[in-house]
Amino acid sequence: MPDKLIRIQRQTGDAPRRRPVMIAIAGDSAAGKTTLTSGLVATLGPDRVTAICVDDYHRYDREERKPLPFTALHPDCNYLDIMEQHLQLLAAGHPILKPVYDHGTGQLARPELVSPAEFVVVEGLLPLHSKLSRACFDIAIYLDPPEEIRHGWKVRRDTEKRGYREEQVRAELRRREPESAAYIRPQRAAADIVVRFAPIPGRDDPPGTPLSGELLLRPTIRHPDLSVVLDGRRTVHVRLNRDTDGRPVDALHIHGYASAEETALVRRAIWPQLGLPGEPPGSLGDLGGGRRSEPLAITQLLLLHHLLGAAETQHAAFAAATP
Numbered sequence: 450m451p452d453k454l455i456r457i458q459r460q461t462g463d464a465p466r467r468r469p470v471m472i473a474i475a476g477d478s479a480a481g482k483t484t485l486t487s488g489l490v491a492t493l494g495p496d497r498v499t500a501i502c503v504d505d506y507h508r509y510d511r512e513e514r515k516p517l518p519f520t521a522l523h524p525d526c527n528y529l530d531i532m533e534q535h536l537q538l539l540a541a542g543h544p545i546l547k548p549v550y551d552h553g554t555g556q557l558a559r560p561e562l563v564s565p566a567e568f569v570v571v572e573g574l575l576p577l578h579s580k581l582s583r584a585c586f587d588i589a590i591y592l593d594p595p596e597e598i599r600h601g602w603k604v605r606r607d608t609e610k611r612g613y614r615e616e617q618v619r620a621e622l623r624r625r626e627p628e629s630a631a632y633i634r635p636q637r638a639a640a641d642i643v644v645r646f647a648p649i650p651g652r653d654d655p656p657g658t659p660l661s662g663e664l665l666l667r668p669t670i671r672h673p674d675l676s677v678v679l680d681g682r683r684t685v686h687v688r689l690n691r692d693t694d695g696r697p698v699d700a701l702h703i704h705g706y707a708s709a710e711e712t713a714l715v716r717r718a719i720w721p722q723l724g725l726p727g728e729p730p731g732s733l734g735d736l737g738g739g740r741r742s743e744p745l746a747i748t749q750l751l752l753l754h755h756l757l758g759a760a761e762t763q764h765a766a767f768a769a770a771t772p
């Protein structure tokens with residue numbers, strides 16, 4: 450068998466490929482994955498980013514799924530083995546023929562060719578489910594809004610955009626809960642950064658105040674030195690928290706009521722470090738429908754810092770390895 454592999458390798462004549470920087474954005478349905486991803490894609494530009502959603506690996510269409518004893522959250526309801534194969538190919542710089550699930554119709558559609566650009570964003574329900582899939586990523590994010598808030602987002606999105614009635618969405622959320630606990634939420638432990646957008650308890654902020662952001666910055670990747678940027682700023686600050694396993698972890702807090710001046714200072718401190726041309730684009734912090742969130746914008750800036758930093762490291766490694 451090894452000689453067979455060698456023959457295949459000789460035939461492909463593969464020159465060393467530059468591999469993309471891979472980021473996973475995992476979380477339950479309507480946790481805000483697409484919203485977070487959109488600002489990253491818009492800032493880097495669609496030519497530099499390939500964004501895929503792993504809902505596309507659903508094994509059954511909406512009608513086929515209805516009588517089954519599990520929901521779309523269950524690993525058996527998805528081709529996770531094919532997802533893993535595709536993640537490995539993308540991580541090595543190869544194209545894939547990705548399945549497509551159409552949320553508008555609930556049907557599986559014609560597969561599409563996806564070639565990895567410099568950055569690959571993989572968002573969805575289960576991108577961090579297995580050790581093999583986790584090994585494909587440079588950066589892993591888990592979106593963790595409070596359940597009550599996520600349910601509200603899901604009801605609104607599914608009734609407005611996916612043709613469901615509110616009672617159907619709420620019944621489905623109840624049905625999904627055990628699978629969410631068993632398969633979605635455990636991915637939180639595998640994340641380098643856990644992001645939670647939520648109100649600050651006990652505050653009576655005026656309607657329209659964006660949710661505050663809390664980012665757990667786990668020591669599994671190297672984070673930028675935020676003390677330089679944020680020292681002494683009350684509404685955007687880093688604090689030492691306890692992680693769910695009891696270990697100390699830095700938490701970046703961005704209060705929803707932070708003044709525009711204060712968040713602008715933070716933006717101006719991070720943006721020049723990214724080496725991108727011009728000013729921070731308006732797409733950062735865009736919630737859609739004309740709504741904006743500075744905590745979201747700063748979260749996206751931090752993720753861009755990680756993506757561009759990882760790309761620089763990789764370019765240097767590639768240059769050193771190629772004659």
Ligand SMILES: Nc1ncnc2c1ncn2[C@@H]1O[C@H](COP(=O)(O)OP(=O)(O)OP(=O)(O)O)[C@@H](O)[C@H]1O
Nearest residue numbers: 478479480481482483484485602606646660736745
């Ligand atoms: N930080 C936020 N503040 C306020 N609203 C938000 C935030 N993030 C997301 N939302 C809202 O929640 C809804 C769901 O968000 P989004 O579509 O990004 O979720 P998702 O995780 O990609 O969902 P799915 O996986 O089910 O497709 C959207 O309508 C969006 O406006």
Ligand SMILES: O=C(CO)[C@H](O)[C@H](O)COP(=O)(O)O
Nearest residue numbers: 478479504511521552555611
């Ligand atoms: O959890 C979800 C992620 O968006 C969806 O509900 C899942 O992908 C199934 O899609 P649909 O509800 O449109 O049949």
